[in-house]
Amino acid sequence: xxxxxxxxxxLVQPVGSPLSLECTVEGTSNPNLYWYRQAAxxxxxxxxxxxxxxxxxxxxxxxxxxxRPQDRQFILSSKKLLLSDSGFYLCAWDTxxxxxxxxxxxxxxLTVT
Amino acid sequence: xxxxxxxxxxxxxxxxxxxxxxxxxxxxINNLQWYRQNSGRGLVHLILIRSNERxxxxxxxxxxxxxxxxxxxxxxxxxxxxDTASYFCATDAGxxxxxxxxxxxLTVIx
Numbered sequence: 001x002x003x004x005x006x007x008x009x010x011l012v013q014p015v016g017s018p019l020s021l022e023c024t025v026e027g028t029s030n031p032n033l034y035w036y037r038q039a040a041x042x043x044x045x046x047x048x049x050x051x052x053x054x055x056x057x058x059x060x061x062x063x064x065x066x067x068r069p070q071d072r073q074f075i076l077s078s079k080k081l082l083l084s085d086s087g088f089y090l091c092a093w094d095t096x097x098x099x100x101x102x103x104x105x106x107x108x109x110l111t112v113t
Numbered sequence: 114x115x116x117x118x119x120x121x122x123x124x125x126x127x128x129x130x131x132x133x134x135x136x137x138x139x140x141x142i143n144n145l146q147w148y149r150q151n152s153g154r155g156l157v158h159l160i161l162i163r164s165n166e167r168x169x170x171x172x173x174x175x176x177x178x179x180x181x182x183x184x185x186x187x188x189x190x191x192x193x194x195x196d197t198a199s200y201f202c203a204t205d206a207g208x209x210x211x212x213x214x215x216x217x218x219l220t221v222i223x
Contacts, residue, residue, distance in 0.1 A: 034210065036213075041218075042216075043216050044213040046210050059210070092155075101161055102203075104156040104157070105155050
């Protein structure tokens with residue numbers, strides 16, 4: 001069966017520090033991968049998606065970047081965090097077929113102080 | 114923006130009652146999905162309805178889709194305290210990603 005992992009679960013970082021969040025998927029090959037951010041009490045904002053290794057599409061300009069060094073690994077990074085980067089970050093995957101049902105990881109709660 | 118809008122933003126009901134949540138969207142879609150999110154957790158897929166379908170059932174869930182009105186509803190029958198969560202609709206217009214609404218926060222009082 002497929003599983004998706006995200007870590008860390010929670011993170012408190014000072015403004016200006018770097019960030020690296022990791023997401024890995026098991027039990028599937030060639031998944032589409034997604035990074036979302038969710039502000040408190042709000043909906044999901046798509047940040048990045050990837051249809052293959054090294055292929056990253058960015059949905060909104062921001063202080064963040066994403067990389068996909070391996071088929072089932074998706075990394076969200078920042079060189080210098082801003083206060084506005086605080087939020088709940090969710091990684092998701094789908095099979096890339098017509099159903100587009102997405103499977104979400106448990107999320108990372110990031111607080112920038 | 115294609116993003117859906119759920120209505121109401123928050124809903125509080127007694128256990129055993131039915132809960133109805135609505136979603137409106139702006140552009141043509143291939144399908145519409147409903148997801149559930151427990152507080153501080155990831156989203157879980159509940160049900161998908163295609164643009165050529167009008168109604169779909171899954172257990173205590175009933176979803177309707179009216180493409181002429183660009184709206185969908187999610188009905189949870191005989192609610193339970195464990196149904197307390199936020200519910201999101203998500204639309205797919207054929208691109209590589211889904212557009213999520215802002216969610217309805219459902220509280221079921223035991």
